[in-house]
Amino acid sequence: MTGPRYTDLTQTLPATVPFVGPEAQERSRGAPFLGRVGANENIFGASPFAIAAIQAASADLWMYGDPESYDLREALAAFHGVGMGNIVVGEGIDGLLCYLVRMLVDRGDAVVTSDGAYPTFNYHVAGFGGVLHKVPYAGDHEDPKALFAKAAEVDAKLVYLANPDNPMGTCHSGAAIMAALEHLPEGTLLVLDEAYVELAPESTAAPVEIEDPRVIRMRTFSKAYGLAGARVGYALGAEELITSFNKIRNHFGMNRAAQIGALAALKDQDWLAQTRTKVAEARDEIGRIAADNGLSVVPSSTNFVAVDCGRDGVFAKAVLDGLVARGLFVRMPFVAPQNRCIRISCGRAQEQKLLAELLPLALADARKG
Amino acid sequence: MTGPRYTDLTQTLPATVPFVGPEAQERSRGAPFLGRVGANENIFGASPFAIAAIQAASADLWMYGDPESYDLREALAAFHGVGMGNIVVGEGIDGLLCYLVRMLVDRGDAVVTSDGAYPTFNYHVAGFGGVLHKVPYAGDHEDPKALFAKAAEVDAKLVYLANPDNPMGTCHSGAAIMAALEHLPEGTLLVLDEAYVELAPESTAAPVEIEDPRVIRMRTFSKAYGLAGARVGYALGAEELITSFNKIRNHFGMNRAAQIGALAALKDQDWLAQTRTKVAEARDEIGRIAADNGLSVVPSSTNFVAVDCGRDGVFAKAVLDGLVARGLFVRMPFVAPQNRCIRISCGRAQEQKLLAELLPLALADARKG
Structure with a gap:
């Protein structure tokens, strides 16, 4: 056999x-x-309100979560001043990175990241057969200009930039990111991982226009909101890209209590x-x-x-x-x-x-x- | 742009x-x-003990879940009398089916299922470019012999069989499944979805030898254990196949409270x-x-x-x-x-x-x- x-x-x-x-x-x-x-x-x-909401929802875990994460997406849309079609909720940023790579990266496709940046992204790129190109940090900072230049050189479909960065904790201003975007080559999508952005100076979040087709931003309830074990992340981006996640995502993948807890956490600013x-x-x-x-x-x-x-x-x-x-x-x-x-x-x-x-x-x- | x-x-x-x-x-x-x-x-x-365990764990959701789901896998291994290397825990059977299809099915590869069986399996097959071949039900039952004959005809890498079946609720005896296995062609893996098996007559679970390389069995805490919203499934199979999930799965994809709740649910027989x-x-x-x-x-x-x-x-x-x-x-x-x-x-x-x-x-x- x-x-x-x-x-x-x-x-x-x-x-x-x-x-x-x-x-x-x-x-x-x-x-x-x-x-x-x-x-x-x-x-x-996490917020005591979030913990209480999760505890209350625990008795109802016989029910699947809403496959659309509607209530959470509605609240996130209002919070960010964007449409619900601009937000996809997923099983942490890790899960969303997997979906994103899967949608874009075919065997042999070029992808760019920083040498020493988030290994889970690299894992997903390898997992779909992408070819990863790495550029060095510049003085403990990820280097947008070098990343985008490398993307142009290798014709990358995707370039990864965490702002703030992990593992060094450094950041660029949102304005610097926007300025660097001018050098992003046509046809390269920037995945801007903002997992830690709520803990950074106010000016750190890049003011990307929501329908800008060049950038997708990743956010999470794992860090500032204190719900790493709940597994709730979300992505912000152009509706065309965001709705494409529906083609491949695990529609019933979200924990129901986690959806409810994340909503309560968001409300407790x-x-x-x-x-x-x-x-x-x-x-x-x-x-x-x-x-x-x-x-x-x-x-x-x-x-x-x-x-x-x-x-x-x-x-x-x-x-x-x-x-x-x-x-x-x-x-x-x-x-x-x-x-x-x-x-x-x-x-x-x-x-x-x-x-x-x-x-x-x-x-x-x-x-x- | x-x-x-x-x-x-x-x-x-x-x-x-x-x-x-x-x-x-x-x-x-x-x-x-x-x-x-x-x-x-x-x-x-779910068991009141499971709900209480989830509620207690909710306060600790600032921590990621154990990427190995060690405690749960250890308990499941003891429960089934198999090794921990024969069990992979994932984000519901849906999540595990996605991983399994991804590991086996390349564009154009043949896969077989019953016409009208679980649509999420079909969704994953399409999502990785597999070509799905369907055989009809036989008298409201899925038809193992017809499924396996079709698998031989199209050289399928994977054949799906739910026992008990959804949506009709019928089942075959485990002995009948074992007998039908003799007709499974070489090189076809049977994914035996036993999501409802704990609710079926005792003799329904197929007594597959754990290292039998022809079969992977899917189980879940969503149905009999009443934890659909928690998203905890697991697969039982040969160690070589089960450990291959580690190549691609989302290692930090499990909700921590759900891992703990599933363990408590398992203990409350x-x-x-x-x-x-x-x-x-x-x-x-x-x-x-x-x-x-x-x-x-x-x-x-x-x-x-x-x-x-x-x-x-x-x-x-x-x-x-x-x-x-x-x-x-x-x-x-x-x-x-x-x-x-x-x-x-x-x-x-x-x-x-x-x-x-x-x-x-x-x-x-x-x-x-």
Whole structure:
């Protein structure tokens, strides 16, 4: 008996992927982490109204969610001052990136991103047979001009830009993005990942005209709204592109309680404002802890901070290992020169205290080699 | 400015899809349904332990779910007496079918299903460019022998068989499925959709040897376990096939509270037993209501009943319209001769009462033409 006949593409894909969750690390260390500040989750949590709405909806989970996510899309349309046809809701930005790549990228098609940017995007491009071209960061920033020049050079169908950036936390102004757009080649779609934009300065969101066919913007309830585990993202774009998602998306893919919770979270903008304050304070505190240890940080517009360990990637990895071994879950950038840093998500007082205690120990270990 | 450059395949896909939820119908009629028995949801609901577990987990939704769904897979492996490597958890069976089709079906590849069977499977096959071949039902049953003969004829990579079936609710014994497997051609994978199997007679689940490379079985928490809105399905199969899902699946696609709720639901087998009793009673009651109106039913092994309206699809549609217009959400099969029926999910006392009240009125209207 023979096994299934996979597509040629499936056969070429790697069997192992880099998506190791903190739970897997906890299982392998045999103990839970003392602090979970490695996945850029928003530890300050979702609005109490959102949590209450999800709890209330839990008793009704015998019902499928609305395949149109109508109520949520209606509220998002009003919030952004766009039409409902300009918004598609999906299973997190990850899910929406998968759909977007699938719609545009055929085997051999060129796609451009930054070397060291969001690996899940790269995973989806590879998963549909796209050919990924990478440009380096410029001074810890993603480099729109270089990205768009590369897109022109390789005739890319899609170019990825996160603003603010992950893993470095830097951002460009929305005005700078708009100016750079002038250099986006014809026929290249910019996917502008704004997962962290609610935590950045007001001027960071690019004021893209909603029917501009050159750009699709990705937003999420996972970060500022504190609902990573709910899996609710959305995309903003021209109606023609947005409605095309209906050709391929999993129409009944949304968790019903998550739809309801995201709507409640959106309505609680006071909580979002409080979150912004807490995140800003936590960023400053991480900066102080780093400085106390003779380290600098990359200025962040997100809910995490890249702490520059001052040497190369091997050294930063040793610092990271020292923190992880002592029970603090953190991560680090994948490629040089960003991998001189470790990436620490904003914590509450208890996580910050832990960081202040453990960072000197981890640094001492790393310096011993 | 030009728009995005879609793949050739995307351009050929229809922009409209048949996935209209009851919420859309409620919006268009301007009032909520009085009874929701059209989507084969389990109105008896999930285990109270599962609901409590989801509510408790709601406060922690700032965390992503475990990308490995480890705890749930561990419990499922123990439950089924298989290895964890034989189980993949995904965003409902719909999500898993999408992944499976993507792994196997390239443009032009042949796939076989029954004419009138699960449309979401067909949607995914079309979405990856597969060519769908359909065989008719045999006496309101899906016809394994005809399906497998067609698979041999067209050299299908994949053949779909739901047991129990949707929309008719009929089933084959597991032994009959195993016997039919002897006729499955080399190189064709059988996707055996067992979404309703927990509600069917014990002998319905096909006793497939877990490492048998010819079959993948789909299971869900949406039906018997009452968690449709949570979006948790899983597949059972040979480790080589199951681990291949890791090449392409959305690793962080699962709702964290849903993972935890599904685990609690699995552990409450007493509740499942109670659900089976309630469903069996409700099926009988639908049969009585049908008989009171001079109609027969197709014997069901699921939580819904196909009520034979006794004439053609036009007549059944008129009966359905009469029920829907009066506030009872029901659906019906898509193709003849199954479309002589309307499909009614098992309801509680209040939905059954509504059905008993409204069915004579809807029938009278339909007979008037």
